[in-house]
Amino acid sequence: MxxxxxxxxxxxxxxxxxxxxxxxxxxxxxxxxxxxxxxxxxxxxxxxxxxxxxxxxxxxxxxxxxxxxxxxxxxxxxxxxxxxxxxxxxxxxxxxxxxxxxxxxxxxxxxxxxxxxxxxxxxxxxxxxxxxxxxxxxxxxxxxxxxxxxxxxxxxxxxxxxxxxxxxxxxxxxxxxxxxxxxxxxxxxxxxxxxxxxxxxxxxxxxxxxxxxxxxxxxxxxxxxxxxxxxxxxxxxxxxxxxxxxxxxxxLVRAGDAATTPATARPDVQLEQAIALMDDQDSRYLTITDNDNRALGYISRRDIRGLSGVGGDKVKPFTVNAAPDENLRVVLSKMYKHSTSWMPVIDADGSYIGEVTQDSIANYLSSGRSRGQKQLQAA
CATH class of the missing domain: 3.40.50.300 (P-loop containing nucleotide triphosphate hydrolases)
Structure with a gap:
């Protein structure tokens, strides 16, 4: 030192x-x-x-x-x-x-x-x-x-x-x-x-x-x-x-720093319950994870509206995702390339960390939070 x-x-x-x-x-x-x-x-x-x-x-x-x-x-x-x-x-x-x-x-x-x-x-x-x-x-x-x-x-x-x-x-x-x-x-x-x-x-x-x-x-x-x-x-x-x-x-800011942690569900979730979860968090989609918290994909409100059954039957695979250490510039580039407003954050083992959205990125940048502040608190 x-x-x-x-x-x-x-x-x-x-x-x-x-x-x-x-x-x-x-x-x-x-x-x-x-x-x-x-x-x-x-x-x-x-x-x-x-x-x-x-x-x-x-x-x-x-x-x-x-x-x-x-x-x-x-x-x-x-x-x-x-x-x-x-x-x-x-x-x-x-x-x-x-x-x-x-x-x-x-x-x-x-x-x-x-x-x-x-x-x-x-x-x-x-x-x-x-x-x-x-x-x-x-x-x-x-x-x-x-x-x-x-x-x-x-x-x-x-x-x-x-x-x-x-x-x-x-x-x-x-x-x-x-x-x-x-x-x-x-x-x-x-x-x-x-x-x-x-x-x-x-x-x-x-x-x-x-x-x-x-x-x-x-x-x-x-x-x-x-x-x-x-x-x-x-x-x-x-x-x-x-x-x-x-x-x-x-x-400088990593996807893991700006990620939020909305509710997720297991594949056996009833579609009516999935709709209720999406209503609670005002979302158009719901991430599905297994018992080890590995991300399996997502279901969308539009695809299951008016249907019955379990979420696992309607799961769509993620077409794009972010790694926790990827910076927000890379994340936004991926979002624009794939015409999406959100992206799951998944680590190297496939575990679901959370999600980043255009709104969550804007909120993080305007909040006054910083990586340096987090590191200081961790120390």
Missing amino acids: IELDQLSKTYIQKDGTKIKAVDAVSLKVAEGEICVFLGPSGCGKTTTLKMINRLIKPTSGRVLLNGEDTSGIDEVTLRRHIGYVIQQTGLFPNMTIEENITIVPRLLGWDKKRCRERAIELMAMVALDPKRFLTRYPRELSGGQQQRIGVIRALAADAPVLLMDEPFGAVDPINRESIQNEFFQMQRQLNKTVIMVSHDIDEAIKLGDQVAIFRAGKLVQFDHPDTLLARPKDEFVGAFVGQDHTLKRLL
């Missing part, structure tokens, strides 16, 4: 004027999480990042790594154990890709075989063929490929913490999305604790477990991305996340 405790940086001008670049910033980033620093130019986000590995020395406050005050750790040792990625990649032009990747492991005394194995392992994670690229020089790679090398070089020594200063900002949009996806999968696999500076709200909500919004050196809001979009703290944060912040939430 990384903790910033009242971290501040003050610069003194030639005329003696004091400028507070960072003003008493406090936050905690749990192990294995990605935290994104956001804010306008000059807001203090990059200065805060650089104080974590003491590229900039704090004026006051503390940085704690797993509870240990890093001011007591030698600077060289600290930086060797915290990976660092910058926008321009910072690759050494006179070194091969393999030499660039393994520079810190070699400084730490790793043997040649171990260094090479680590380089090959990391190259595979970013979809670059080691046989083709390890012997090349940075100038022989595209900008996107160089950025991939910059990221895995910071991971080569297996440091638990990774600092990233606008790592994908100089990459074109198509390659940037690809690199973001590769990085996210790699981070989840390696369980690194990451703090990243970005200027892109879409990147922040896509990658971040937590997002910190800075303004004039102060930390304005620190929240889960969905909480940030659902409840901006003030007009500044609201303007920064954009007027389409509700639509952005569609990528």
